[in-house]
Amino acid sequence: MNKKPLPEGLHRDTLAVRTGLPASQWGENSEALYLTSGFVQPDSETMAHRFANPQEGYTYGRTSNPTVTSFELRLAAMEGTEAAIATSTGMAAILLLGMGVLRAGDHVICSRSVFGSTLNLFAKEFGKFGVESTFVSQVDLKEWKAAVKPNTKLLFAETPTNPLTDVCDIAALADIAHTAGALLAVDNCFCSPALQRPVESGADFIIHSGTKYLDGQGRVMAGAICGPSKWIVDTFAPIVRTAGMTLAPFNAWVVLKGLETLGIRMQAQCANALQIARFLESHPKVGRVYYPGLESHPQHALAMKQQSGLGGAVVSFDVKGGDPATLRRNAFTVIDSSEVMSIATNLGDTKSIITHPATTSHGRLTEEQRQAAGIGQGLIRLAVGLEHPSDIQADLERGLSKL
Numbered sequence: 327m328n329k330k331p332l333p334e335g336l337h338r339d340t341l342a343v344r345t346g347l348p349a350s351q352w353g354e355n356s357e358a359l360y361l362t363s364g365f366v367q368p369d370s371e372t373m374a375h376r377f378a379n380p381q382e383g384y385t386y387g388r389t390s391n392p393t394v395t396s397f398e399l400r401l402a403a404m405e406g407t408e409a410a411i412a413t414s415t416g417m418a419a420i421l422l423l424g425m426g427v428l429r430a431g432d433h434v435i436c437s438r439s440v441f442g443s444t445l446n447l448f449a450k451e452f453g454k455f456g457v458e459s460t461f462v463s464q465v466d467l468k469e470w471k472a473a474v475k476p477n478t479k480l481l482f483a484e485t486p487t488n489p490l491t492d493v494c495d496i497a498a499l500a501d502i503a504h505t506a507g508a509l510l511a512v513d514n515c516f517c518s519p520a521l522q523r524p525v526e527s528g529a530d531f532i533i534h535s536g537t538k539y540l541d542g543q544g545r546v547m548a549g550a551i552c553g554p555s556k557w558i559v560d561t562f563a564p565i566v567r568t569a570g571m572t573l574a575p576f577n578a579w580v581v582l583k584g585l586e587t588l589g590i591r592m593q594a595q596c597a598n599a600l601q602i603a604r605f606l607e608s609h610p611k612v613g614r615v616y617y618p619g620l621e622s623h624p625q626h627a628l629a630m631k632q633q634s635g636l637g638g639a640v641v642s643f644d645v646k647g648g649d650p651a652t653l654r655r656n657a658f659t660v661i662d663s664s665e666v667m668s669i670a671t672n673l674g675d676t677k678s679i680i681t682h683p684a685t686t687s688h689g690r691l692t693e694e695q696r697q698a699a700g701i702g703q704g705l706i707r708l709a710v711g712l713e714h715p716s717d718i719q720a721d722l723e724r725g726l727s728k729l
């Protein structure tokens with residue numbers, strides 16, 4: 327049963343709930359989960375046509391699936407891009423981006439503060455295939471400009487960064503990329519389209535780890551690239567069909583439904599994060615607090631402009647201590663004293679998560695590399711969820727009061 331087509335000019339919150347393929351002949355109101363690997367064809371002629379023109383009908387699950395299509399349509403509508411293509415994980419989306427955009431001999435410029443696996447993918451894995459990468463400061467535009475070469479094909483940014491929440495200027499990076507004849511990709515995992523829409527600042531591609539806020543309840547892995555239809559249909563879709571970094575229909579269904587509540591979750595989690603960041607900033611046992619929503623954040627004004635006036639839901643802070651061993655002991659005391667938050671490495675969940683970056687996400691770096699990156703032994707990262715913020719505050723006070 328086909329619903330009426332949606333009118334033009336709907337708000338993003340409406341698109342987040344309503345965009346997708348039409349309902350089946352049964353008229354289900356919640357989008358169906360098409361848990362099937364193959365699709366039956368009416369006759370050989372149609373089958374031949376759909377194999378040659380995959381966007382005109384479903385054939386096999388590696389190529390596409392209606393539940394996955396609904397997720398892609400909805401995410402693209404929320405990001406304001408023409409199209410999107412789903413992948414099995416966020417890293418698979420960045421792999422797909424590289425496979426589609428880069429050739430041997432091309433050059434990539436990437437912030438050195440991006441997600442660790444992204445750094446490895448560009449430096450180590452793409453390096454094997456003759457792609458060269460330069461890593462530059464997250465915030466110093468001069469470094470990005472100076473890194474441009476005649477063979478620069480792609481600029482890759484992520485904002486705010488994990489765990490120190492440094493914010494880069496997407497519009498300025500889009501200018502540098504386009505002046506150089508290159509493309510800009512932005513990993514929008516930390517803000518999601520509820521806060522930040524990089525395409526409006528000139529980004530060409532938006533990368534998502536659906537595993538984080540899009541799912542929002544820590545259940546499944548997923549990823550996506552959002553961008554122009556031409557790139558999605560002509561370049562990325564054939565690679566997914568060939569290489570198989572396909573999103574499973576069940577996972578697509580979970581993130582599709584997650585998108586419906588993304589806006590209100592982000593609003594609530596950002597408000598909780600701001601309250602906790604202010605509490606930490608005024609705490610005598612806490613050194614620096616890293617949160618774009620605080621006036622003390624070095625890129626506060628840019629963040630407010632770029633992120634719909636909200637700081638996101640990741641807050642990091644340094645406990646006070648002295649030498650690295652004491653700092654680590656103090657950080658562990660705060661983490662281990664928590665009775666509500668989860669000690670885990672994910673983020674974007676409704677459950678607040680507390681982690682020690684120096685021994686987990688950044689544990690493989692040397693102490694000097696960590697110092698250079700600003701990740702001290704006293705640093706703690708919070709991915710704030712939907713619990714009452716006063717309970718999280720009390721959870722932190724349990725440990726802080728012991729220092």
Ligand SMILES: *Cc1c(COP(=O)(O)O)cnc(C)c1O
Pocket residue numbers: 415416417418441444484488513515516534535536537538547548549
């Ligand atoms: C988690 C994460 C990724 C990778 O996503 P997966 O779904 O874990 O593969 C990429 N970028 C950022 C910023 C992330 O936080």
